Amino acid sequence: MGINTKLLHDYPVIDPHTGASSIPKYQTSTFSQAKLSDPTQAFTYTRFGNPTIQALEKAFCSLEDATYALSYASGMAAISNVLMLLKSGDHIILPIEVYGGTCQFTTAILPQYGITVSFVDMSSIDQIRAAITPATKMIYMETPSNPLLKVTDIKTVCQLAKGNDILMVADNTFMTSLYQQPLALGVDIVIESITKFINGHSDVLGGLVATNDEALYEKLHMFQKNFGGILGVEDAWLTLRGMKTLGLRMEKSVANADSIANFLLTEKNVKTVYYPSLKSHPDSIIHNQQAKNGGAVLSFELASEEIIDVFLEKLKLPILAVSLGGVESILSHPATMSHACLTDEERREQGVTNTLFRLSCGIEDSEDLLADLAQALAI
Numbered sequence: 001m002g003i004n005t006k007l008l009h010d011y012p013v014i015d016p017h018t019g020a021s022s023i024p025k026y027q028t029s030t031f032s033q034a035k036l037s038d039p040t041q042a043f044t045y046t047r048f049g050n051p052t053i054q055a056l057e058k059a060f061c062s063l064e065d066a067t068y069a070l071s072y073a074s075g076m077a078a079i080s081n082v083l084m085l086l087k088s089g090d091h092i093i094l095p096i097e098v099y100g101g102t103c104q105f106t107t108a109i110l111p112q113y114g115i116t117v118s119f120v121d122m123s124s125i126d127q128i129r130a131a132i133t134p135a136t137k138m139i140y141m142e143t144p145s146n147p148l149l150k151v152t153d154i155k156t157v158c159q160l161a162k163g164n165d166i167l168m169v170a171d172n173t174f175m176t177s178l179y180q181q182p183l184a185l186g187v188d189i190v191i192e193s194i195t196k197f198i199n200g201h202s203d204v205l206g207g208l209v210a211t212n213d214e215a216l217y218e219k220l221h222m223f224q225k226n227f228g229g230i231l232g233v234e235d236a237w238l239t240l241r242g243m244k245t246l247g248l249r250m251e252k253s254v255a256n257a258d259s260i261a262n263f264l265l266t267e268k269n270v271k272t273v274y275y276p277s278l279k280s281h282p283d284s285i286i287h288n289q290q291a292k293n294g295g296a297v298l299s300f301e302l303a304s305e306e307i308i309d310v311f312l313e314k315l316k317l318p319i320l321a322v323s324l325g326g327v328e329s330i331l332s333h334p335a336t337m338s339h340a341c342l343t344d345e346e347r348r349e350q351g352v353t354n355t356l357f358r359l360s361c362g363i364e365d366s367e368d369l370l371a372d373l374a375q376a377l378a379i
């Protein structure tokens, strides 16, 4: 089945009770029980399970090609649940430029539980290998990374971990499993912030976790119930609706990103363009082996700090905002947004300069986006 057909048919899309062609919002916290302890009653309390949320989790299984999927109130709820699989004495390796929330969780919260953390440049297999210790129990990847779109070789890192009892986790928010399937490449747990491309309309916060491992699923399911960070019913319903067009939206957004990345390469007021499928990207070969295209997110550096204000004043279409993955193009400024909590020196070390911008391409007409960028860069 092709992906667009899957997104419309390969999970419960019809309400079994009424035939409604959209699974209704079962907006209830509890379910009336005809008798005590009836094992045939599917739902008892929404934190334990709800038909709208269950339909969405089945849709996630289809999307991720996974046996099990769980949904959460945000990407960070999904991430923190997975990180709590670690125990006192364990060690985790993460990318140095890991998403800010994950960075704060692993540096401010995990050490309280006796868990140690190493950050490495995950485009270097040597650095990952050197960071592994007998206590290492999790390697956490994000590829391409934020905001410099660095690439990690997922398959090779999974091979490193093999036989060492190390759980492999990938935050796949940037590519989505439509274009990159970490589970098929050897990862144990895939995470996505559904706030971004999966819902796609900048109107929901949510997260998902998918795995093929039953024991991991059982544990995460127990965590989901007890940490209580479940996705709300309304947000599950909105995501079911948003997901139906994921394939079409992504196709257009990626085509826009590809044209814009190539256009920016020719602009005199742009110093550098970061986009993982460009030939100039140092790891484009690895990226193109493990992903279907360059994705819908690119970053670029303006030629000087002096032109930033004029550029932003002139640019009309992309909204200037935190986040990515909406139908509208979103321009972010990592130094003052996602990476604001780092010191100047940490930002410099990571290559997050003041002139760096990240563009999440939406589904506007390419010509309009290109014309808007061209006039904004004509300074």
Ligand SMILES: Cc1ncc(COP(=O)(O)O)c(C=O)c1O
Pocket: 074, 075, 076, 077, 099, 101, 142, 146, 171, 173, 174, 193, 194, 195, 196, 205, 206, 207, 323, 324
């Ligand atoms: C790569 C990545 N992972 C996780 C998150 C967190 O997602 P949420 O904001 O839904 O908690 C984000 C948010 O920007 C992100 O960019």
